Amino acid sequence: xxxxxxxxxxxxxxxxxxxxxxxxxxxxxxxxxxxxxxxxxxxxxxxxxxxxxxxxxxxxxxxxxxxxxxxxxxxxxxxxxxxxxxxxxxxxxxxxxxxxxxxxxxxxxxxxxxxxxxxxxxxxxxxxxxxxxxxxxxxxxxxxxxxxxxxxxxxxxxxxxxxxxxxxxxxxxxxxxxxxxxxxxxxxxxxxxxxxxxxxxxxxxxxxxxxxxxxxxxxxxxxxxxxxxxxxxxxxxxxxxxxxxxxxxxxxxxxxxxxxxxxxxxxxxxxxxxxxxxxxxxxxxxxxxxxxxxxxxxxxxxxxxxxxxxxxxxxxxxxxxxxxxxxxxxxxxxxxxxxxxxxxxxxxxxxxxxxxxxxxxxxxxxxxxxxxxxxxxxxxxxxxxxxxxxxxxxxxxxxxxxxxxxxxxxxxxxxxxxxxxxxxxxxxxxxx
Numbered sequence: 007x008x009x010x011x012x013x014x015x016x017x018x019x020x021x022x023x024x025x026x027x028x029x030x031x032x033x034x035x036x037x038x039x040x041x042x043x044x045x046x047x048x049x050x051x052x053x054x055x056x057x058x059x060x061x062x063x064x065x066x067x068x069x070x071x072x073x074x075x076x077x078x079x080x081x082x083x084x085x086x087x088x089x090x091x092x093x094x095x096x097x098x099x100x101x102x103x104x105x106x107x108x109x110x111x112x113x114x115x116x117x118x119x120x121x122x123x124x125x126x127x128x129x130x131x132x133x134x135x136x137x138x139x140x141x142x143x144x145x146x147x148x149x150x151x152x153x154x155x156x157x158x159x160x161x162x163x164x165x166x167x168x169x170x171x172x173x174x175x176x177x178x179x180x181x182x183x184x185x186x187x188x189x190x191x192x193x194x195x196x197x198x199x200x201x202x203x204x205x206x207x208x209x210x211x212x213x214x215x216x217x218x219x220x221x222x223x224x225x226x227x228x229x230x231x232x233x234x235x236x237x238x239x240x241x242x243x244x245x246x247x248x249x250x251x252x253x254x255x256x257x258x259x260x261x262x263x264x265x266x267x268x269x270x271x272x273x274x275x276x277x278x279x280x281x282x283x284x285x286x287x288x289x290x291x292x293x294x295x296x297x298x299x300x301x302x303x304x305x306x307x308x309x310x311x312x313x314x315x316x317x318x319x320x321x322x323x324x325x326x327x328x329x330x331x332x333x334x335x336x337x338x339x340x341x342x343x344x345x346x347x348x349x350x351x352x353x354x355x356x357x358x359x360x361x362x363x364x365x366x367x368x369x370x371x372x373x374x375x376x377x378x379x380x381x382x383x384x385x386x387x388x389x390x391x392x393x394x395x396x397x398x399x400x401x402x403x404x405x406x407x408x409x410x411x412x413x414x415x416x417x418x419x420x421x422x423x424x425x426x427x428x429x430x431x432x433x434x435x436x437x438x
Contacts, residue, residue, distance in 0.1 A: 039054070039055075039085075039418050039419045040085055040086045040087070040131075040133065040418070041053070041083075041084060041085045041086075041416050041417075041418045042084050042085065042086045042130070042131040042132075042133060043084055043128070043130045043131065043180060043182070043183070044082070044084075044128045044130065044179075044180030044230050044276070044414075045230075045276060045326065045371075045414065046371075046416075049182075049230065049232050049233075049276065050278070050328065050329065051326055051327075051328040051370065051371050051372060051414075052328060052330070052371075052372050052373070053371060053372065053373035053374075053416075053417040053418065054373075055373040055374050055417055055418075055419075055420065056374050057374070057420070057436060057437050057438065058373060058374040058376065058417075058420065058435050058436060058437065059388075059435050059436070059437055060376075060399065060437075061388070061399050061400045062386075062388050062399065062400030062401060062402055063400060063402070064400075064401070064402050064403075065402060066386065066402030066403070066404075066405075066433065067402075067422065067433040067434055067435045068433065068434050069405060069431060069432070069433055069434075070421065070432045070433065070434050071109055071110050071431075071432050072110070072405070072406065072429060072430065072431045072432075073105060073110030073111075073429065073430045073431075074428055074429050075096075075112070075428065076092060076094045076096075076103055076425070076427075076428050076429065076430060077093075077094020077095045077096035077101060077103070077124070077427075077428060078094060078095045078124040078409075078427050078428065079092065079093050079094040079095060079124045079125050079126070079413075079425075079427065080124065080125075080126045080178075080412055080413055081093040081094070081125055081126060081127060081128050081129070081413060081425060082128040082413045082414045082415075082416060082425055083128065083416050083423055083425055083430070084128060084129050084130065084131050084138075085107060085131075085416070085418050085423075086131045086133060086152070087107075088106060088107050088108065089104055089105065089106065089107055089113060089152070090104070090105040090106075090107050090110075090423070090430075091103065091104050091105075091129045091131060091138055091140075091152075092105075092128070092129065092425060092430070093125040093127060093128075093129060093140055094124070094125065094428070095121040095123070095124040095125065095143075096115070096117070098120060098121055099117035099118075099119070099120060099121055100117065100118060100119050100120070100121045100125055100140075100142040100143070100146070101115045101116060101117050101118070102115065102116045102118065102129060102138060102140045102148060102150055102155065103115045104138075104152070104155055105430070110430060110432065113155075114154060114155035115155065116148075116150050116155040116156070116157060118140070118142070118146065118148040118150070118157060118160060119142050119144075119146040119148070119160075121142070121143065122142070122143050122144040122176075123143035123144065123176045124143060124176075125140070125141070125142055125143050125176070126143065126175070126176055126177070126178035126228070127140055127141040127142075127177065127178060127179065127180055127181075128180045128414075129180070130180050130181045130182070130183060131152065132183045132204060135204060135205060136151065136152045136153065137149050137150070137151060137152065137158060137204065137205070138150050138151075138152050139181045139183075139188060139204075141163075141177050141179065141180075141181065141190070142177070143176035143177060144164070144176065144177070145162060145163030145164055145169050145171075145177045145192065146160060146161075146162055146163070147160065147161045147162070147163065147181070147190060147207075148160050149188075149204075149207060158205075159206060159207040160207070161202070161207050163177065163190075163192040163193070163194075164192075166192075167192035167194050167197040167200055167212070168192070168194035168195065168196060168197055169192030169193045169194050169197070169225075169226065170192075170193045170194060170224060170225035170226065171193055171225050171226055172193070172222065172223040172224065172225040172226060172227055172246070172247030172272065172273065173223065173225075173271060173272050175228070175272060177226065178228040178229075178274075179191050179226070179228070179229060179230045179231070180230045182230065182231045182232075182233070182242070183204060184233060184242075184255070186203065186204055186205075187201045187202065187203070187204060187210060188201070188202045188203070188204040188207075189201055189202075189231050189242055190202070190231075191226045191227075191229075191231065191244055191246065192226065193215075193224075193225040193226025193246065193247070194215070195214065195215045195224070196212060196214055196215075197212040197213070197214075198212075198213055198214060198215040198216075198226070198246060198251065199212070199213040199231065199242060199244060199251070199253050199258070200212045200213070200258075201258060211257060211258035212258055213251075213253040213258040213259070213260055214260055215246075215248070215251075216248055216249075216251055216260060216263040216265070220248040220249065220263075220265040220268070221248065221249060221265040221266060221268040221269075221270070221292075222246075222247045222248045222249055222265060222268030222269060222270055222273065223247040223248070223268075223270055224247055224248070225246070225247045226246055226247065227244075227245050227246045227247050227272070227273035227274065228272055228273065228274040228324070229244060229245035229246070229273060229274060229275060229276050229277070230244075230276050231243065231244045232244075232276060232277055232278075232279050233255070233279070234252065234279040234284065234300070236279070236281070236282045236283070236284070236300035236307070237282055237300050237301070237302040237307055239254070239261070239302075239307060240254075240255035240256070241253060241254055241255055241261055241307075242255060243277050243279055243284055244277070245267075245273050245274075245275065245276070245277055245286060245288065246273065247268065247273060248263070248265050248268055249263060249264050249265035249266065249267055249268035249273070249286075250263060250264045250265075250267060250277060250284060250286050250298065250309070251263045252284075252300075252307070252309075261307045262300070262307050262308050262309045263309070264286075264296070264298055264309045264311070266294070266296060266311070266314055267286050267287065267288055267293065267294055267295065267296045267314070268288065268293075269288050269289065269290040269291070269292045269293040269317075270290070270292055271289075271290045272288075272289070272290070272324075273288045273293075274288060274289065274323065274324040275287050275288060275289075275322045275323075275324060275325075275326055275327055276326060276327075278327055278328075278329045278334065278350075280329060280350075282299055282300045282301075283297060283298065283299055283300070283312070283350075283351075284297075284298045284300065284309070285297050285298075285327070285329065285334060285350055286298070287320070287321055287322040287327060287336070288321065288322070289317070289321050289322065289323035289324065289340040289341075290317065290321075290323075290340055291317055291340075292317060293317045293321045293340070294314060294315050294316045294317045294319070294320065294321055295314070295315045295319075295320040295321055295322070295353065296311060296312075296313065296314045296315070297311075297312040297313050297350065297351065297353065298310065298311060298312065299312050312351070313352070313353045315353050317340065320338060320346075320348075320353065320355070321338070321339065321340060322336045322337060322338065323337070323339070323340050323341060323342070323367045324367055324369075324412070325337045325343055325367045325368045325369040325370055325379075325380075325412075325414075326369060326370055326371075326414060327370075328370060328371075328372050328377070329350060330372065330391060332349065332350060332351065333347055333348060333349060333350060333356075333393050334347075334348040334350045335347055335348075335370065335372065335377055335391065336348070336370070337362075337367055337368035337369075337370060337379065338355070338359075341366055341367055341382075342366070342367065343362055343364065343366065343367050343368025343370075343379060343381055343382070344359055344360060344361065344362060345357060345360055345362050345368075345377075345379065345389055345396050347391075347393050347396070356393055356394065356395075357395060357396040358395070358396065360396050362379065362381070362387060362398075363379070363381065363385050363387035363398060363401035364379065364381025364382070364383050364384070364385030364386075364387060364401065365381055365382060365383040365385070366381055366382025366383050366410070366411075367381070367382045367412070368380060368381050368382070368387075369411075369412060369413065369414040369415060370414075370415075371414065371415050371416065371417055372391070373417045375390075375391050376388055376389065376390060376391060376399065377389040377390075377391060378415055378417065378422070380404075380411055380413075380414070380415045380424070381411060382410050382411050382412060383411065384403055384404045384407040384411045385401055385402070385403055385404070385411075386401060386402055386403075386404050386415075386422075386424075387400070387401040388400050388401065404424060404426070404431070405431055406424070406426045406429050406431050407426060408426050408427035408428060408429060409426065409427045411426065413425040413426065417435070420434065420435060420436030420438075421433065421434060421435065421436075422435045
């Protein structure tokens with residue numbers, strides 16, 4: 007019998023003796039407040055929330071609960087219905103961990119491979135099938151049933167697909183569900199990106215790596231795939247070791263690639279897609295940022311560089327970028343989270359340079375026309391989305407800090423979820 011997750015409760019809150027144990031419905035669609043994958047329902051970091059607090063004091067919002075026993079990991083969380091899922095290295099095994107959303111008590115945990123390192127992947131929940139997908143540090147992909155955590159199937163990126171990472175910090179992407187397909191990035195020369203049958207793991211198609219004298223390194227990066235319909239052609243866009251790549255959704259054909267934004271260390275941020283454009287960025291001394299326009303000539307697509315900003319001018323390290331209207335918000339700078347608001351079609355930064363409330367890189371999410379910056383040093387900041395000037399709305403020190411404060415924050419149903427290695431802390435950020 008597995009050891010229960012430990013809890014500490016904020017003083018004054020009633021103790022909830024009964025944990026909700028409702029199973030996932032095999033047929034239900036995701037609720038509006040479900041955050042069932044990396045960066046939310048649309049993979050854009052935008053939470054469909056309202057009626058959230060407009061200002062924070064240095065004491066911060068009230069804590070609803072804390073939970074321990076998740077293991078070491080940089081994973082964030084995914085939510086659906088009454089459950090939360092995340093990953094961790096526990097007792098030398100990579101685990102998929104499922105908690106009851108009401109109070110953080112353990113629902114189940116499933117070990118699926120010996121841990122060669124602590125996992126970075128945020129699990130992906132498929133609302134239609136009731137399956138969950140998780141990826142270990144060394145590229146073991148597991149599909150588990152959401153109701154009890156039982157293993158449905160496994161694949162190994164190395165042995166099954168000739169996979170490779172561009173550098174040594176471990177596989178980090180969160181798989182993408184699109185209809186009956188599961189998309190992921192092993193990083194092999196012949197199988198850079200693959201489409202699998204989401205229920206069986208069978209290979210449907212594979213997309214090759216770009217070739218030539220390209221910037222960056224061979225292998226997968228640390229980013230996650232997004233869907234673009236540029237030029238009315240459905241395609242999967244990803245940032246890999248050699249930069250941005252795009253594959254036809256039906257066949258896996260490599261449609262176009264762009265390497266100028268690639269660095270030689272670790273390519274991390276998830277690209278932003280809108281209309282016929284792709285905005286991309288990476289850190290380190292040789293990264294930078296670019297806006298690409300996807301051009302059609304007959305049946306061929308290509309990426310036209312609208313602008314490129316060098317690493318010294320503009321770059322996002324690993325905290326993510328958010329597009330709202332005609333603007334992109336991000337933490338600017340390598341190992342820095344200087345708040346930035348860009349005109350995405352020009353690359354102009356509309357905010358004067360500011361250190362911001364915290365130090366180091368900033369993992370960000372948006373909700374209710376506000377930005378939530380989680381800084382590397384454990385400071386949580388609230389920022390207005392006023393494009394005319396940088397307007398901070400308060401900050402506080404997170405109540406837990408077990409390592410670098412890198413996992414992306416999640417906002418669901420008026421609550422702020424913060425994963426920090428072995429612990430999860432949940433804040434009430436609603437007005438009521």
